[in-house]
Structures are given as C-alpha cells and as structure tokens.
Amino acid sequence: xxxxxxxxxxxxxxxxxxxxxxxxxxxxxxxxxxxxxxxxxxxxxxxxxxxxxxxxxxxxxxxxxxxxxxxxxxxxxxxxxxxxxxxxxxxxxxxxxxxxxxxxxxxxxxxxxxxx
Amino acid sequence: xxxxxxxxxxxxxxxxxxxxxxxxxxxxxxxxxxxxxxxxxxxxxxxxxxxxxxxxxxxxxxxxxxxxxxxxxxxxxxxxxxxxxxxxxxxxxxxxxxxxxxxxxxxxxxxxx
Numbered sequence: 597x598x599x600x601x602x603x604x605x606x607x608x609x610x611x612x613x614x615x616x617x618x619x620x621x622x623x624x625x626x627x628x629x630x631x632x633x634x635x636x637x638x639x640x641x642x643x644x645x646x647x648x649x650x651x652x653x654x655x656x657x658x659x660x661x662x663x664x665x666x667x668x669x670x671x672x673x674x675x676x677x678x679x680x681x682x683x684x685x686x687x688x689x690x691x692x693x694x695x696x697x698x699x700x701x702x703x704x705x706x707x708x709x710x711x712x
Numbered sequence: 713x714x715x716x717x718x719x720x721x722x723x724x725x726x727x728x729x730x731x732x733x734x735x736x737x738x739x740x741x742x743x744x745x746x747x748x749x750x751x752x753x754x755x756x757x758x759x760x761x762x763x764x765x766x767x768x769x770x771x772x773x774x775x776x777x778x779x780x781x782x783x784x785x786x787x788x789x790x791x792x793x794x795x796x797x798x799x800x801x802x803x804x805x806x807x808x809x810x811x812x813x814x815x816x817x818x819x820x821x822x823x824x825x
Contacts, residue, residue: 637817638816698763703757705755
C-alpha cells in the first residue's frame with residue numbers, strides 16, 4: 597500500500613530535550629516536506645527536500661533541522677524544543693515539487709507534539 | 713490581502729443539499745489550484761485539482777475556476793454527513809524567482825442529517 601508513515605503519532609516532552617520525528621514514504625517520491633498546523637495559522641511549511649541531500653527552508657524553519665540521506669526517509673529534528681513548537685506536524689511527499697508541478701501531495705497521519 | 717483566503721465557516725447544510733465552498737487568491741499568475749479535505753485530527757487528502765478556467769467534475773464534486781476574478785470554488789452535490797470536514801484550498805503563487813504552494817486556513821463544513 598502506497599503510504600507516508602510518521603512516528604511517533606503522539607509525543608509529550610519537556611523543553612530542551614532533543615527529539616526526532618521520523619517520516620518514511622514507499623512511493624519513490626523525490627519531493628518531501630514537513631508542515632506544522634496550528635489553529636488560526638493553517639498549514640505552514642517548515643522544510644522541504646527536492647531529492648537526496650537537497651533540502652531547503654520553508655516558511656517557518658527556526659528551531660528545526662532535517663536531513664535526507666535516503667530517498668524514502670525525511671526525519672524532522674528538534675534540537676532544543678520549546679513550548680511554541682507545540683503543534684500538529686505533517687510529513688508529505690509527492691513525485692516532484694508541488695510548487696512547480698501538478699503532482700498530488702500525500703500526507704502522513706500527523707504527529708501531535710506537546711512541549712511542556 | 714492574504715494570498716489565499718477562505719471563509720472559515722462553519723458552513724452548515726442539510727443532507728442532500730449542495731455545499732458551495734469558495735477561495736480567493738491574490739496572484740494573477742497562479743496556474744494550479746487544489747482542494748484538500750481534512751477530517752478532524754486527520755491529514756489532508758486531495759479532492760480535486762484544477763488548472764484551466766471553467767468547471768471540472770468528479771463524481772459529486774465540481775471545482776470551478778475563474779482566473780479573471782481570481783477565485784476557485786468547490787461544489788459538493790448531494791451532501792452527505794460523511795462530507796463534514798474542513799476543506800483546504802491551496803494555490804501555486806509567484807514568490808520571487810520561484811513558485812510556492814500557499815494554503816488557505818480552510819472552511820469547516822457541517823452536513824446535518
């Protein structure tokens with residue numbers, strides 16, 4: 597089954613404790629991205645990756661890191677989480693960049709993160 | 713003016729009625745338009761995409777695009793309670809040397825049995 601998976605689905609942590617949210621897709625998609633979704637602010641892109649070893653900042657990259665060492669995986673790293681990073685996070689993938697193409701984005705199930 | 717605007721709703725319609733969802737955008741050069749559906753606590757999923765002026769139909773869903781007036785709409789015919797969700801409009805806009813996918817905040821739809 598074609599899918600995007602994320603882990604963990606729910607996470608409660610404390611300020612400053614490094615964490616990683618994993619994302620994996622099995623569709624051989626080149627493009628992957630991370631979004632956060634907050635009430636009243638909608639979906640905002642954090643980082644995206646056009647291909648292996650090619651990543652770039654989205655609209656709200658501060659406090660986050662990513663890496664793309666393999667085509668299928670695109671982990672999101674919070675080196676020192678803060679309460680303002682409490683949010684619902686989605687990983688998404690598409691065959692190519694949705695910005696310049698008509699490719700559908702497929703979203704993972706989401707990770708609800710709470711930083712105390 | 714926001715780049716992509718939607719009425720937040722909630723839009724409430726009776727079962728079997730037509731639900732009409734609207735989205736306006738600021739960039740006249742936009743060429744790709746998407747409607748995603750998001751159930752509460754779930755991830756967005758693509759419902760329709762449209763690229764040319766006019767109507768595009770897929771089952772009970774019709775997307776309508778009017779580039780001159782800079783709006784795109786989604787009609788849901790014979791609305792069902794299972795259509796109750798938030799509908800997100802996404803538009804490719806010009807951002808300097810690149811294009812960017814911008815998301816509206818979504819319209820909440822409630823279909824009442």
